[in-house]
Amino acid sequence: MRRRVGIGAIQQQQIAAEKLKDKGTDLQESQLEQMTKQMEVFREKLEEFSISHKQDIKKNAQFRKQFQEMCAAIGVDPLASGKGFWSVLGMGDFYYELGVQVVEVCLASNHKTGGLMELNELRRRLIAARGQSAVHQEITNEDILMATKKLSIFGNGFVVHKLGKGKYIVQSIPGELSMEETTILTLASDTEQGCVTHNMLMEQLGWPDYRARQSLDKVIGEGLCWIDEQDTEPSYWFPSLFPGRTTQLSA
């Protein structure tokens, strides 16, 4: 016997769909509940963790690095607020303190560096400034970068420039570095002595004569570099990138 299409079948289908929907909502609700519970547990654990590991956060650079990576992976900025969820860790305090020290160190040597300091040098000076207990306060370049990036909220007085190949330079004078200046800095940081010439800009960057001349005049005009006129062609030197300066510092 052939079954005919009847109203009963349609009704049954509707009922089945409704049941499924209800079941779905149930499931969603219980999942949400579970999630909330899990989050609460997580938070509790995090607090427990922070109480027992507070010292590690201050002392262990490796730990901070992993923590930062974790936060980045889940899209959380642990420094966004001093009052938020993550503040229990005391992570913020560590970086705020470091930030203040970065400002102090940079301003103290502005007159010598022209307002530019290479990240490694900044680190050495910071460690020196943090005093004898430096063994307990190991800080990495990542830490400084993190702290320094936070300083950018004060306007353009503090900016970190990436010069490629893991090299960074911290600018501690107000003013924007133009694209040209950043490019020149990058080129200089790739040389052994930290200097560039007019010809280098033309050959290695493919810049036309006037562009190279103009940008060099600009870096000189802003006091970022020194000129040496006793070679076959004038060369432009960045004290912040000159290796001889820092070898004597550490000696």
Add this chain to the structure above:
Amino acid sequence: MTDFQWPWEYTFPPFFTLQPHEETRQQQLNVWSELFLKYLKHLNKFTVNINEGSFPLYYNESLNRRLSPSMILQILQKLQSTGHAQPLDKKRQEWQVYWHTLEEYGNMIYDWIQETGQTGSVCTLYEIANGESTEDKEFHGIDENVLVNVLRLLEDKGRCELIEMDGSYGVKFF
């Protein structure tokens, strides 16, 4: 004598070229002035000539960079403005340079005279500059020409009197 410890700037090639940027130039001249005084003190040298081309202070041989005479003159003029140098000839080629100002030297010598109770007695310039009893003093080894200038200054203040004897000087302190 131990080797002189050059500052890092001495190995920085543009340090030998006068900088066009105002602030950088001031910074550069400050470092040079300090270096001049330190180096000359190290050598215990009190006179310099602008045209002494191979003098290590003006010429970094390994770097092949040198100060131009006009830049040396600028540095010396800066030192003159703080009382640490003065020209010896009208063309300003030959200069007297001293670690302490004449005033400072004067006070040191006068203090020493009082400490050792030599007021009222006459001593020779050699005693002051090279005598055994001044060996631990800052002014020991002072150039005699500079010393005469220092004593002239004290004389103006009425603290001593220079006496010329057979072409050399003696001095009486009050």
